Every structure is written in structure tokens, then in C-alpha cells.
Amino acid sequence: MTRTGAPPSRRGALRTEDDPVQTSTTTASPRLGERVMAAINRDPRTAPHGMRNDALLAGALAVVATALALLVNDGLRPDALGWTLLLAAHVPLVWRRRHPVPVLLVALACIAPYHALDNNHTAPIPATMVVLYTIAATGTVRRTLLTGTTVLGVTLIMNALTNPDGVVELLRISGWVVAVLFIGIDVRYYRQYVAAIVERAVRAERTREEEARRRVAEERLRIARDLHDLLAHSITLIGVQTSVAAHVLAADPERLDRETVAKALDDIAETCRTARGEVRTTLEVLREHGSPDARGALPGLDGLRDLVETARLAGARVEQTVRIRHAPPAVGAAAYRIVQEALTNAVRHAGPEPSVRVDLRERDGALHLTVTDDGTGARDAARPGFGLVGMRERARSVGGTLVAGPRAQGGFEVAAVLPMDVMEGTR
Structure with missing residues (x-):
């Protein structure tokens, strides 16, 4: 006793x-x-x-x-x-x-x-x-x-x-x-x-602890995906833009194209500012002491235009088709991150000036998303990095599916189906 x-x-x-x-x-x-x-x-x-x-x-x-x-x-x-x-x-x-x-x-x-x-x-x-x-x-x-x-x-x-x-x-x-x-x-x-x-009482307490651990694990995974998508995208663009500036400087030093170099440096600065803002938003969510579900503003379909323009600045020839007016915030955020990662991979791996096509449309109560390119760069789909894994997790987070791999006619394709009836607040 x-x-x-x-x-x-x-x-x-x-x-x-x-x-x-x-x-x-x-x-x-x-x-x-x-x-x-x-x-x-x-x-x-x-x-x-x-x-x-x-x-x-x-x-x-x-x-x-x-x-x-x-x-x-x-x-x-x-x-x-x-x-x-x-x-x-x-x-x-x-x-x-x-x-x-x-x-x-x-x-x-x-x-x-x-x-x-x-x-x-x-x-x-x-x-x-x-x-x-x-x-x-x-x-x-x-x-x-x-x-x-x-x-x-x-x-x-x-x-x-x-x-x-x-x-x-x-x-x-x-x-x-x-x-x-x-x-x-x-x-x-x-x-x-x-x-x-x-x-x-013990079983209920154990259930609460397991639920808390699960929520923490999910939140950590979500933040890891956000940081990966943000940093991989921004660093890739900065690398491409830096390569452009370096090429212009080394090509003909006596006939320096100052305007092209200045534009490349301005693009680098703008990419850094955008990345810094998104990192600050993510850190503010981490430091949030209020509601545990506070996650900040979700990126959505309205941000796709900026992604396309950024990819074009990096040298990609991007065509965009969006035939959907509205999507739940969680679905819009998942689609945004998938397109962001797919464009980043195309700029990084598809070779110089790849042709990329982004297509989003609503069909049978779901958002159908495809990003294809005709690049010749080497990509090992059998041993995917965090990018492909993150895209699949984004799709699964809203109850959807994603398939990614080389196309028979050359290039690479990312195809996702995201249900539109996902519960609000899911991410």
C-alpha cells in the first residue's frame, strides 16, 4: 500500500x-x-x-x-x-x-x-x-x-x-x-x-494523448510539406535566374547587357521577398498561442497565375487552362501546392525552356489537374524525392489521388483528382 x-x-x-x-x-x-x-x-x-x-x-x-x-x-x-x-x-x-x-x-x-x-x-x-x-x-x-x-x-x-x-x-x-x-x-x-x-478514465486519457500526438504529427507533416514546397520552388527559381545573370555576364563582357542582368537580379530579389513572406507566415502559425487549428491563410486557385508567371520568368513556356471558378479552400490549397511543385520540377529537370501545360477543370464533382511537359531532363520516378511524396500527400489530405511519371511520347506528367466535397478546414 x-x-x-x-x-x-x-x-x-x-x-x-x-x-x-x-x-x-x-x-x-x-x-x-x-x-x-x-x-x-x-x-x-x-x-x-x-x-x-x-x-x-x-x-x-x-x-x-x-x-x-x-x-x-x-x-x-x-x-x-x-x-x-x-x-x-x-x-x-x-x-x-x-x-x-x-x-x-x-x-x-x-x-x-x-x-x-x-x-x-x-x-x-x-x-x-x-x-x-x-x-x-x-x-x-x-x-x-x-x-x-x-x-x-x-x-x-x-x-x-x-x-x-x-x-x-x-x-x-x-x-x-x-x-x-x-x-x-x-x-x-x-x-x-x-x-x-x-x-x-485511463482509456479516455490514452485516447486523448494519442489524438494529440496524431494531431502534432499531422501538423508537423503539413509544415514540412509547406516548407519543402516553398523553399524548393523559390530556391529553384533563384538558381535559374542566377544562372541567367551569370551567363549574360560571362557571354560577352565587353558588350554587357545591363538591362538583362538588372532584370534577372530584380527577379531574384522579388523571389526572395516572396519566399521570406511565406516563411514568416509559416513561422507565425508555429508560434500561434490561440486556437490549435489556426493555420493562416491558405493559398488557392487565384495564386496559380503568379506561379505560372514565375515559371515563365525562369525560362519555361507555360500554357494555362483553368475551367473552374471555385473550390473549397482545402482543395484549392492542395491544387496550388501540387502545381507549384510540378512547375518547380519542370524548371529544374525538364531541360532548357521546356514547354509546360497546366490544365484544371471540374468534372464529376472533382477537380481534375494535370501538369505536363515535353522536357528531356532526367527524372528518376522509381526513386522519388520529397517533391513527389509531398504531392501525393497533398492529394491524399483531401481524399484525392495523384499519379506522376514519364509520358510515352516524352516528358513528364502529374495528374491528380481531388474531390470537391472535402470538409472545410481540412488541409
């Missing part, structure tokens, strides 16, 4: 000079109540120091039985054999928690001849009642009923042999036996009820 109360000497050290009595009372009383309720709620078979406590209980009951045999005028005062049988009946109580039925049988084997010799009939009652209570509180209802029937049968036989006219005494003993058994059954059901409540 866990120790929740401090020793008396330490509790005394907590008292103040102003109110020594009140401090001690408020400290000890709740802890004593908690210990009592813990002892009642706990299964006695799992209690710590059970054998030690039962040994102390057996000794206390033996003292009580001795006092009853000496003070109560009920039958003869035990002789040497009677004292031996009476005290021997208390020894098995040390093992009452682990083996209640054998303990009862051994106790009855001592008590039956004790009563048959017409010794004091009240003395063994407390020990017998404790064993009966243990059987009822730790066993099944069937075992309890069988035990009660056996004990009442033995009692009836012994009473018929020693006191044939004691009907009232028989009824009194039977009443005590039945009452103790019902108390034990009631305590057993109460403990089962408390254990069920605790188990449900």
Missing part, C-alpha cells in the same frame, strides 16, 4: 505556533480518508503486505475470541482441548486472501469439534465471519452461494446435535452468515464498478 501520510513526528513539525491543532487536523484527516477509501476500493488480493496484515488480523481476532470465551456466558468455558481448537482455527487466517476456501475448510475442521464439545459458541464467530466475507469479496457469486449453503448446513447439523431446541439461535446465526455474504458480494461489485470507472 502506498504511503500517503507522514509519520506523526514529521506532521508535528508542520504545526505553527499560531494554530497547532488546526494544522495537524487538516493535514491528517484527508490523508486518513484517502487511505481508507483506497483500502476499500482495492482488490485485497493485490494489496501490498497482505500476509503481514492478515497475520496481525489473525492475532487480533484470536485476542477477541479469547475475551469472548472468558467473558460471555455461552456454553462451557473451553478446556485445554477447546483452547487449542479455538486458537488453531485462527492460524489459517494468515492465508485468507490467497486461499480463502481452503482457509475456511481448515477453520471449520477446528471449529466443528470445538462446538461439538459444547464450548463457548460465541468466541469463533468473528473469525468465521471474516473468512466468509473474504470468500464473498474475492470470488464468484456461485462460489459464494455454495460456501454459504455449506456453512449453513454444517451450522444446522451442529446446532441439532448440541442445542436441538435453539431455533432462535439458529436463525440468528443464519442471519449473520447471510448478511456477511451479501456485504462481501456488494463490496466485490463496488470494487468492480470503481475499477471499470478507472479503466474508462
Whole structure:
């Protein structure tokens, strides 16, 4: 049993000079109540120091039985054999928690001849009642009923042999036996009820913890996708634009095209500003202390034009067809990120000045998205990087599907189908 109360000497050290009595009372009383309720709620078979406590209980009951045999005028005062049988009946109580039925049988084997010799009939009652209570509180209802029937049968036989006219005494003993058994059954059901409540609470807490971990994992994955899409797109464009500026500077230093170099540098600066703004937005979401669902503004279909223009600045020849007016925010955000990653891959891998076609249309209650290019750059679809994985996760996040791979006629294609009936707030 866990120790929740401090020793008396330490509790005394907590008292103040102003109110020594009140401090001690408020400290000890709740802890004593908690210990009592813990002892009642706990299964006695799992209690710590059970054998030690039962040994102390057996000794206390033996003292009580001795006092009853000496003070109560009920039958003869035990002789040497009677004292031996009476005290021997208390020894098995040390093992009452682990083996209640054998303990009862051994106790009855001592008590039956004790009563048959017409010794004091009240003395063994407390020990017998404790064993009966243990059987009822730790066993099944069937075992309890069988035990009660056996004990009442033995009692009836012994009473018929020693006191044939004691009907009232028989009824009194039977009443005590039945009452103790019902108390034990009631305590057993109460403990089962408390254990069920605790188990449900633990299960609910575990479910809440698992849900919290799942939400954290999903949020981390979402942020990782956002950062990948943003940084991969921006860094790719910066690399292309830097290559353009470097090529112009190295091609003919004496006839430097200052306007082209200035435009490339301006494009790099604009890409950096855009990337910095999106990174700041993502970090603000991470630092949000309000609603856990706060995720900032979602990019949508209205941002596709900017993606196309940025890809064109990087040298791609992009054609865009959008035959959809409105999509749920989650679907629009997924489509935006898929197109962004597909254009980034085309600029990076499809070779110089690739021809790219972006097509979005609504059909059969879903957004059908394709991004194709005719590039000749090498792309290993069998060993995809985070880009292809991220696009598939974007599609799955709204209940859609995505297929990406080389085309038979050359180039690469990304095709996604995103349902339009996705719940609001999903991302």
C-alpha cells in the first residue's frame, strides 16, 4: 500500500505556533480518508503486505475470541482441548486472501469439534465471519452461494446435535452468515464498478494523448510539406535566374547587357521577398498561442497565375487552362501546392525552356489537374524525392489521388483528382 501520510513526528513539525491543532487536523484527516477509501476500493488480493496484515488480523481476532470465551456466558468455558481448537482455527487466517476456501475448510475442521464439545459458541464467530466475507469479496457469486449453503448446513447439523431446541439461535446465526455474504458480494461489485470507472478514465486519457500526438504529427507533416514546397520552388527559381545573370555576364563582357542582368537580379530579389513572406507566415502559425487549428491563410486557385508567371520568368513556356471558378479552400490549397511543385520540377529537370501545360477543370464533382511537359531532363520516378511524396500527400489530405511519371511520347506528367466535397478546414 502506498504511503500517503507522514509519520506523526514529521506532521508535528508542520504545526505553527499560531494554530497547532488546526494544522495537524487538516493535514491528517484527508490523508486518513484517502487511505481508507483506497483500502476499500482495492482488490485485497493485490494489496501490498497482505500476509503481514492478515497475520496481525489473525492475532487480533484470536485476542477477541479469547475475551469472548472468558467473558460471555455461552456454553462451557473451553478446556485445554477447546483452547487449542479455538486458537488453531485462527492460524489459517494468515492465508485468507490467497486461499480463502481452503482457509475456511481448515477453520471449520477446528471449529466443528470445538462446538461439538459444547464450548463457548460465541468466541469463533468473528473469525468465521471474516473468512466468509473474504470468500464473498474475492470470488464468484456461485462460489459464494455454495460456501454459504455449506456453512449453513454444517451450522444446522451442529446446532441439532448440541442445542436441538435453539431455533432462535439458529436463525440468528443464519442471519449473520447471510448478511456477511451479501456485504462481501456488494463490496466485490463496488470494487468492480470503481475499477471499470478507472479503466474508462485511463482509456479516455490514452485516447486523448494519442489524438494529440496524431494531431502534432499531422501538423508537423503539413509544415514540412509547406516548407519543402516553398523553399524548393523559390530556391529553384533563384538558381535559374542566377544562372541567367551569370551567363549574360560571362557571354560577352565587353558588350554587357545591363538591362538583362538588372532584370534577372530584380527577379531574384522579388523571389526572395516572396519566399521570406511565406516563411514568416509559416513561422507565425508555429508560434500561434490561440486556437490549435489556426493555420493562416491558405493559398488557392487565384495564386496559380503568379506561379505560372514565375515559371515563365525562369525560362519555361507555360500554357494555362483553368475551367473552374471555385473550390473549397482545402482543395484549392492542395491544387496550388501540387502545381507549384510540378512547375518547380519542370524548371529544374525538364531541360532548357521546356514547354509546360497546366490544365484544371471540374468534372464529376472533382477537380481534375494535370501538369505536363515535353522536357528531356532526367527524372528518376522509381526513386522519388520529397517533391513527389509531398504531392501525393497533398492529394491524399483531401481524399484525392495523384499519379506522376514519364509520358510515352516524352516528358513528364502529374495528374491528380481531388474531390470537391472535402470538409472545410481540412488541409
